[in-house]
Amino acid sequence: MKYLKIFIIVLFSLLYEKGLAQENYSFDMLGKLKTYSAKEIESSRWSIGGETLDRDYADYHAYKGYLGPSGAKRIRLQGGWAKCEQIKGVYDFEWLDQIIDDALSQGVQPWLQVSYGNPIYEGGGDAALAGGIPTSEEALEAWDQWVEAMVYRYKDKVNEWEIWNEPDISKKMSAEEFAAFHVRTGDIIKSIQPDSKIIALGLAGLSRTEYVKSILDILKAKNKLDQFDVLSFHGYNSVPERSYSAVAKLRELVSSFDPEIELWQGENGAPSTPKGQSVGAMTKYDWSEISQAKWVLRRMLGDMGHGVDVTSVFQISDMHYAMGDHLEGLNSKGLLKVASDGSIEKPKISYKAFQNTVSVFSGEISKIEKAEVLKEVNDLVVFSYTKKGVRGTAITLWIGGEKPEDLMDTELVNFTITHTKIKNPVFLNLMDGTVYALNEDNYTKNGKVLSFQKIPIGDWPIVILDKDWLELVNN
Template structure:
């Protein structure tokens, strides 16, 4: 049998870093930000981490908690595992789930339950004991057993778990069996589950959807089936190799549909699951269209994913997954055993952090709820004045703007496929921010390396004319987010400076 460690692609990460992350040109090094803050010290955040599949024991949770206590993600999505909790009819063992919820809390992380999947006790003929994807409303006797289980679960975790998501990816057959996918039937499952949760926790936050990709037809069918009256939030899983692709349209489409079916009450919108592998081969998720993956490309993708989602304005954002899923066979509905899922921030064999872990950590600490999404002007001009014809050959830079502690933050990057490993360039940018904000000591923070660079406004850009509406800089342009902000912002989130 292949060991977990043997499934991890061997990579010379130091060489990958040297090749893909050269020092930005046109700025001078001011130091390096080293985060010392623990997750528990962050008051609140929209950023979360996937902690799914423990219902199937696919990783060793005890080896991950110490990392989560440093990561800075304040939420963890955990599957409740009916099949693991109830192995004898009417008797529940929640000890394994208690350990998860309590250990996450000790690490400073709040649990969001994904109440999902079936139980072979009530579903004859399911191909695996975990009954992944098999829906209780389709089996005689399973629906009341499901309701009893959910009520017992809610009673157990009242005061400890506030957010309850119903099912996982009900719009695809891999997780919706034994009948065809049905938005109306899913709405009925949500109704039954929400009623059971709220019988014990009246103010519980109920999350619906958890759909694979954007599926407006499924959502409309579910909304017409009454979904909106039972949920407080809707989540979806927009997996794609270019994180920014169609993201604004997806967000705004879902926002419109939810608002139309809930005109008097705003339903929150979550990016509920999204991940990227750290290697090219030997795993389940090659369907993403990969051709040049490695740990550094994964880290770029993660930084872009978080920043793009924050910029669009999702109410919660989850990265999938904390660790590679490889200790047990990975199954969806049916009999097939899939290859491992290698999207973790942590190696599934050694449980050592990947390169992406520290990158995600920088994002989580800098972009907690003290950093607020704010629309500021960020106007890019010719990306290569020496060869202006090139400006039409690459995607325009992508930007997300924020404020924190009285200073603006401009996160920007080239929105090419990160697998292209686009070469660094430079770009002229014109910035404007409200006079209630200040940037007296501009610095450029490299989220991929942790390096901090001093930024000066070039003399030739200081001349204002009728075309200028803000302050102009010439900045390096990379295919991952650089953050232009005031030096006080990095001081303020407990960073340690060197060489400053």
């Protein structure tokens, strides 16, 4: 029975790629959405994960040809103290130079994390997730020197620095110990690059508001809140919409210290393999390329709808964690499938879905806060937006509330939305980028009140938007 289920999941993914399992919309197809590379996009909120390169769990040079075309304007990288300094006092930055220079050449801005520990020093901490920070005098002095060397080296290329990753899941340090370590590191970064942006915590648990508050209290007491420009959070949930009440509490907390602190979703993704075939978050569930792509879309557009400033999808390629780390084995959260020899076997469905979303929702996007929705489906998620320099609005819709599934089932939904104006509405399936003309009997307009009838909606986001938002290519 188990193998039959896996076979069905794989079959649906293959069928979807061939367009056979896709919803057969009754609308007339206009063409495919044109996607843009990072160089063609001036600015956006979208980032892609390039983590674990410091431990060689992924290969940047295998996937770099897919980075710029993804459209992501940022890539999250880990600096890797233990990889840079394998002999005491001797730094090898060549591996990181190549990555940073190549990303920049493709129009993708790195944000660089200083982490993890370095076991060549006694008390140097662990070069692994959930490990400890350096604690001995020798190791702390070596850490300071490495951070200083890194910031000096990249200060003309990198302006956004993240201090450590998920310290809240480590049992080897207290919040107070990490706060002191954060201040120590932040002082070095700001002394060399005063206008830099410091990204704090990489918080694993969304509900750990007391942990965040304890860090902020210490920084405030030390007059170091300028080292907390951004709170980055992770918080994996198989139903993305269930994260946002906790995100709202985090926003309220950081705003009580400084309303200018930004909120970045720094690391989130879903596996693409059935239960038992991947390590990491959410692997107790069955996943496929289809459900992964749906999840990625819901996370991206859910973040945008709830005012998250930057969203980073974890990550661009599959990873293979090594023995001795917090995890061991394949982590299939990549948007690119990795072959056994480390090469890229193919882009997954989620890669195309990411491209489509980035291409539509880059630039200066503003949520229409006054928009109100009358709907017949309780779990229907609806947001509407304007885009600077583009006429009309865009409406994102999906049915949330449950984990995304592999079937492409839809239901016909009626809804009315206010304060939204679309002159020439079209229907965009973000999964594959197909654009359809809406029939006149599917919508009515009364000024800025739009009523839609019999719109096929499933558990993944689609967009109804003014055609002016899009550039089409022939199918």
